[in-house]
Amino acid sequence: MSNEVNIREQIQNYLIESGNYENISNKLTQRLIEDGWVDKMKIKIKQEIMSNKEIKYNELLNKMEPEGHNLLNEQIKNEIINEIQAILDEIIEQ
Amino acid sequence: MVECQHLTEIFSNNSKKDEFLTVYYSTKSTLSRTSVQDKLRYTMICSECHQLNNGTSFLCIQCGNCGCWNGSHSMNHYKSTNHPFGVNSLNGLLYCFHCNDYVFVEELLLTPKIQKYWNRISNETSIPTLTQAHGLKGLVNMGSTCYMSSILQCLMHNPLFVDLSMKGVHYNYCKIQDPMKCMSCAIDNIISETYGNKKTTPNEGLVDILNCSWRVNKNLAGYTQQDAHEFLQFILNQMHNDYKLNEIHDTNKQEMNGTDFKTMVNGNSSKEHLHLCNCLPHTIFQGFLKSIISCSECKAQSQTTIDPYMDLSLDVKGKSTLYECLESFHRTERLHDFTYNCKKCNKSQDANRQLSILKLAPIMVIQLKRFEHLITGSSVKINDFVEFPLHLNMKSFCTAPTPDTDPTNLNEKTNKSTPDMIYELTGIVTHRGTVNEGHYITYTKTADGVWYQFNDSVVMKVPLEQMLKEQAYLLIYTIRQFN
DSSP states (O other): OHHHHHHHHHHHHHHHHTSHHHHHHHHHHHHHHHHTHHHHHHHHHHHHHHHOTTOOHHHHHHHHHHHHHHHSOHHHHHHHHHHHHHHHHHHOOO | OBOOHHHHHHHTSHHHHHHHHHHHHHHHHHHHHSOHHHIIIIITBOTTTOOBSSSOEEEETTTOOEEESTTSHHHHHHHHHOOOEEEETTTOOEEETTTTEEBOOGGGGOOHHHHHTHHHHHHHOOOOOHHHHTTOOOOOOOSSTHHHHHHHHHHHTOHHHHHHHHTTTTTTTOSSOOTTTOHHHHHHHHHHHHHSOOOOSTTHHHHHHHHHHHHHOGGGGSSSOOOHHHHHHHHHHHHHHHHHHTGGGGHHHHHHHOEEEEEEETTEEEEEEEOOOOSHHHHHHOEEEEEEEEETTTOOEEEEEEEEESSEEEEOTTOOBHHHHHHHHHSOEEEEEEEEEETTTTEEEEEEEEEEEEEOOSEEEEEEEOEEEOTTSOEEEOOOOOBOOSEEEOGGGBOOSSOOSOGGGHHHHHHHHSOOEEEEEEEEEEEEEOSSSEEEEEEEEOTTSOEEEEETTEEEEEOHHHHHTSOEEEEEEEEEEEO
């Protein structure tokens, strides 16, 4: 169990220091913007707030998070996962 | 955002309030100066589970603990220590774990410098109404001034433009300080009239701009219709001149901002030092185009010229989407009436020319050439609908600054090395009518993503789909993301 945590921390550090985390994060943001996902989510969230003005942040988040997952284009998801996979393959021994 | 009792309680006691604000301000200021890399290393790693970016990370105001959202460690921290306030480490907003919501009081918007003058500020200023905050104010048509008001609305809803105006970039240095004589002062004025509480005579802003325009060019007195695109160029030119007039303090800055571009001239590499002007119009709108002339047979490059541009004019004949217009603009074309002596082939050949973008500006203005001037002397208007996207990736129309030696591989290489440049549509100007009699209407987006139609004095909210169907003449794209 603690070995798992240790490996995860090492991977995390590698991703940060190598700049890969930032790169993939930026790429994901870009794809989501291009796809129109960010704009669609903004509209949905606004509609939700308009219909329930008293709603609190955590309730809103709980409601909207699954919607966000639903709206996500499978292609983008796979593309990013493959990118992460490729990087991890390079540094992890099987 | 709600009003939080806990916050109100702290703020009712002056010393507690000062202590709280000091920590909040310094947290926010540190966050704003932290590099992305450092944020990943320090402010986005949970103190409890050590995971990076496990949902939003909150920094505790009272003890500096960093808690993640997804692992509930930020919530657990509150439960075990009763520290309710966390600062979102990405955007600096204040969250209360007792109220379960982001919370707000006016003082949170300040910086320590402004805090000193808070008493005076709270007496002499007021929070704007929603219409004021979004600048939703029409401009009365004073004859045939819709070409002016359509451009002014575009500029007034361009966040970069408004931001620089409100920062006093011109105001701080202007020696004239008179909106009736100085165009940049007039622009500052109309912006504060639209967004603020300033008490002015009705339409003072537009009248001042008319005045300044007419002084320079008698045609712009407002009696006759002019071309909106030309008016945009006119205003930006005036603002550049105003900058030059007041420029003396900035000579040091200018030297440092010159950029070197390697250019291939006749096969020899030579450095061309391109001075980038620091004036508002140039920093916002200016880009550079590269024109490469090469031999159509052996593909050897000979003449490469770099020209600045403030907007891109695209042909629309026979095109149905904006991408098609841009592709046609960027496509290598064969020149037939151009005598070209190729040194490699050692004879006269036809030349190929390609235009590509060397440097993009933060705001990109695209003009669709809808007014065609015929050889007969008359002009016609091309009314074909051209579809335009909400997001535009300019990557494929650009080239990297230093072309590699093999010209045949130019396109391939540049596609790998040029980054994605995503632009977001933030405004359009439409023209309805004929060449001689027409009407300009502007559509722009406010900060919260809502589209409005500005038709002289009438401002109306419009659905996105309606705006997309309009026959655009000018398109304004703002940079959104680049990697």
